[in-house]
Amino acid sequence: MSPAGTIVLILGTLIGVLSAAALLIWVERRGLALLQDRLGPNRVGPLGLVQPLADMVKIMLKEDWIPPQADRAVFVLAPMLVLGGTLATFAVVAAGPGLAIADLNVGLLAFLALSSLGVYGVALAGWSSNNKYSLLGSLRAASQMVSYEVFMGLALGGVVLMAGSFNLTEIVEAQRWVWFCVPQAAGLAIFLVAALAETRRLPFDLPEAENELVAGYHSEYSGMKFAMFFVGEYVGITLIAALVTTFYLGGWLGPWLPPVAWFVAKTAVVVCGFIVLRAALPRPRFDQVTALGWRVCLPLAIVNLLVTGGVLLALE
Amino acid sequence: MLELLWLVPLAPLGGFLILAVARARLGRRAVATVGVGSAGVALAAAGAVAAGFFALPAAGRVYEQNLGTWISAGDLAARFVLHLDALALVMMAVVTLVGFLILLYSAESMAGDEGYARFFCYMNLFVASMLVLVLAGDLLLLYLGWEGVGLCSYLLIGFWYREPANARAAKKAFIVTRVGDAALLVGLLVLFTQMGTSDIGGLLARAAERWPTGSSVATLAALLLLAGAVGKSAQLPLQVWLPDAMAGPTPVSALIHAATMVTAGVYLLSRMHGLFALAPAAATVTAVIGAATLLLAGTSALVQRDLKRVLAYSTMSQVGYMFVALGVGAWGAAIFHFVTHAVFKSLLFLAAGAVIAALGEEHDLFKMGGLRQRLPLVFWTFLAGAASLAALPLVTAGFYSKEEILAAAWAGPAGGRWLWAAGAVGAAVTALYTGRMVFLVFFGTAKREPSQQPGWAMATVLVILAALSVSGWWLDPRWLLGGTEIAATLPVRLAGTAAALAGIVLAWYFYLRRPALAARVAQSRAGAALGRWWIGGWGFDWLYNFIFVRPYVWLTQLGRDELLDGPFRTLGRTLDLAHAGMSWTVTGRVRWYAAALAAGAIAAIAVAVWR
Amino acid sequence: MNSVSPESGLVVAAVLFALGLGGVLARRNMLFVLMSIEIMLNAAALAMITAGARHHAADGQVMFMFILATAAAEVAVGLAIVLLIYRRRRTLDVDEAREMRG
């Protein structure tokens, strides 16, 4: 791929992802309102579609305030880490054949690596705020994310075994015969749970539980920095949805339509699923989250890995 | 029948083990049954073995029983081998018979003692050790028995250990004999290294082959063995422990310190007489020691007030006779005297024990008297023993054996007139103190009433021993042992007899006929001085106290004042200093350690690179 | 793929190791000491990987994994100890924890 092509691809991905995130904000607010039997934002533009733009203007005009007790450098760095890390992961995602910014042969590992660095953004945001609620939120975030990182990796182990590669393009290609969501149903379940925890989405939004911790690790944030967390969350959802599509739903594979369309469509469905989940499930207690991880997900993931490996060995 | 030989030492050993383990759970009757019974079994086995022995052809009557190898190191292989020849047979017979009789006697005499079971336990161990000693065919095994009897002697002298004096006497006996034992051990090692074997028969045969008569090594070995014998048999200069050893129970004195253990030296020298034949000088020393001891002990016995001490000195004196016989090469006569002495001296001790018990633990001769009618059985048996000790001519066993020794001292291969003279004077003195003892205890006016008569067991034992004491010449074992006959002229024999008779008459005159005269002699200036000198055993205790004990105590006092501690203290201080120096590096600071580690790594790399 | 000389990898490893050593020796804060130890471990790992790359062998990466396991165990225990010490003595000074001195 030529350097110019790469730059175009990078820009395209960035714009696509960010606008998708903006759209998601509207989708979620309207969708949640629909599910909760209320209207949601409907004043700005048709159906309130311009609402995200209005929000952006508002947020940019707000005072970007850094609390005096905060650790300035870290306080500024944390939201960048959250948003930057998530965006960087898109580099390995291929929306269509050859449409990956970096078609790494260890793409899956790169995703895991970058998502594991996501902890720092949250944890340091809470710590640098120098506020006890933020600190508690970031402690919860760190433990939750580090734990579920393990199950996520183990769940993906099954996919890697079946595809025989860490490369995302090859993983997609390996699903020509059957999508991995069928043989790796257990893996998919664990991956979804872990993904929710990683993105700190409801029902795993304990780090920012409003009614307990005010807003958790980003209580002290405002203006653009808050926007970064906010957008980062939606970018994260998009990313996870894209990865679910890639790993388990056959990626861009599909008849008639162009590959990118299939990819976007599948991702959109997964995102909508997340939003519905948010509306459907209550938030568990913190110890329940930990117990679910170590007592259910971990054994299940290991069994899944063993069975997958065993079956593959037997088929050879 | 000979195969039963192993049972002889093992029966008392078994008795010891039973008593040692189950002592607390056995009743008195059971203890006595085990204690006396095991000796009885040994006696019966010894009888059977003797029968088997006599069934052997007369030439070369030797039987060996190997019970396994004890120590195997290089060339040296010490075996648990029992060796039965005529000498061992005689010793075994005496030890089992006298041992059994004395144990039977103790079953009654010790009945009131709270350490009843302990007593029999020790006594059985002693009998077992003594039998091992006399039956050993291997010098190392013999040494085992030798130390075993020493241990039992210590334990039994200090039997009533709550009395500090008894404990002191036990320690004294142990330490003094240890001097001899150490010499013996050195002697044994000399023999092992020179001969490369510890088997007695093989060793003597090799010695006769390799060493010419009078060779210095042979003399050295013989002298070392002699030192061991001297210690065990209470001869000059290691005699001081025996009088104090009387602190133990009377049966102990009878068995260990009269009949058997103190004659272990005699046995050893007889067993090794082949070696002494190679070392005439050592033999002469033996004879001189014997002669000196018999005079010293005899005169000391003359002035003792304690009945048992008289007997103790008498024992020393009689063993001195045996040494004289050994020294002049008449070891057959020595063994003969050992046999008769074992009989009459144990009789005297046992009878004395009966007297002492009857008078309520009274030991002082001068507080006794007139017991002739009151304790008739004891009197007559004691008299039989005393007659034998005093060598009353023709009717007593002691006469024959002592006569042989005197004859041998005069006419034997290494004899001499001085030896004979010492023996003759000794015989007179023996008769004198024996008479003194008899007359003071049983004649004269009664000062105390006896509280008890001996029971059937004690009486039986006393009667048997008395019968043996007066039965005379047939106890002579020399026909069995072989060896040279000594043909002394009749005048010499008559002179020896006359000396003994003179002593008896003198005693009768002094202590019965004119007791006042005896008192006057004793109270005269010279008599009192002599008495003071003799009562302490010629002052050897004082001498040793002066030469050894006091300097040693002084040295220890000196040591307590850090004279000897100095070097050790210095060592300690140096270590302390070194420790302080080293512990300076142990700061407990992790960073310091890390720096040391890094410096070490740097040094190691530097060495590896710029080597 | 153009070449990276293995030598330069080793040099970087040496530099990192020296930095870590300096940190271990100079810092008094236990957290920093532990971090410096991590740096040293990491430098060793880099040397291993470089060697493996030089020989086109997987062994270097295997060694790296062992180092990783060691580091994980070390940090888990080390931090637990640090927290314990802090709770007991309210300080993170390494020099303060020296009961085991001679």
Place this chain on the structure above:
Amino acid sequence: MQGLFYVSAAVAVLATALVVTRRNAAHALLYLVLSLAAVAGMFYALGAPLAAALEVIVYAGAIMVLFVFAVMVLALGREGERQESQWLRPRMWLGPAALAAVLLGELIYVLASGAAAVAGGTPVVVGPQEVGAALFGPYALGAELSSMLLLAGMVAAYHLARRKQMDEKEGER
């Protein structure tokens, strides 16, 4: 690749130097994570993609998070920073710096003198499959030992944490 390597190396050295000199533990930690990420880049450039990924996932993503936990629990803040500046006098650096410099000098010397033996051999990518085969093939015993070590570490950490609880209970009494 060469560029990646040298840039990563520079970042790693710089970040590491900052780690050991920072006063604020959290800042040092961030630099350490940066350093680790840079080393991961070097790994990747050296043809060890699996090691690179693991460096970030496990080292930076898990082990360093433990440090973050520690920093957050200890909550040192300004006080801690003041303490550090007290402890971290320039004089303190003399000895350690000298030792480290000597060691570095030696190592560089060794490398320079043994350069002939080291040079040559362009890095070739050694993929995860080969590493896995080696790890569970000839190095199976080592892998088992590592698992034992991790288990021991886990038990030890758990035990120490428990003791802490007991201390607190005693404190309450």
